[in-house]
Amino acid sequence: MQLQEGWIVQTRKKHPCGSDRWEIVRTGADVKFKCLGCGHVVMLSAEAARKAVKGVENAGR
Numbered sequence: 001m002q003l004q005e006g007w008i009v010q011t012r013k014k015h016p017c018g019s020d021r022w023e024i025v026r027t028g029a030d031v032k033f034k035c036l037g038c039g040h041v042v043m044l045s046a047e048a049a050r051k052a053v054k055g056v057e058n059a060g061r
Contacts, residue, residue: 001050001053001056003024003027003031003046003049003050003053004024004027004059005024005025005026005027006023006024007023007024007056007058007059008021008022008023008024008036008056008057008058009021009022009023009024009033009053009054009055009056009057010022010053010054010055010056010057011052011053011054012051012052012053012054013052015035015037015038015040017035017037017038017040018037019035019036019037019038020054021035021036021037021057022034022035022036022042023036025041027046028046029045029046030043030044030045030046031043031044031045031046031049033049
């Protein structure tokens with residue numbers, strides 16, 4: 001699956017704040033996610049990001 005900026009995705013594991021919904025902020029060799037629960041920003045490699053994503057909730061605005 002090719003992830004794109006602006007998508008709202010659900011991850012397999014929950015963030016410590018309790019949310020499992022993230023916004024994709026940047027894509028490329030690394031993917032930057034922003035937690036929709038607390039606003040924390042996390043960067044993962046593209047491969048790790050694809051494995052972490054369970055599903056896409058909103059594929060665009």
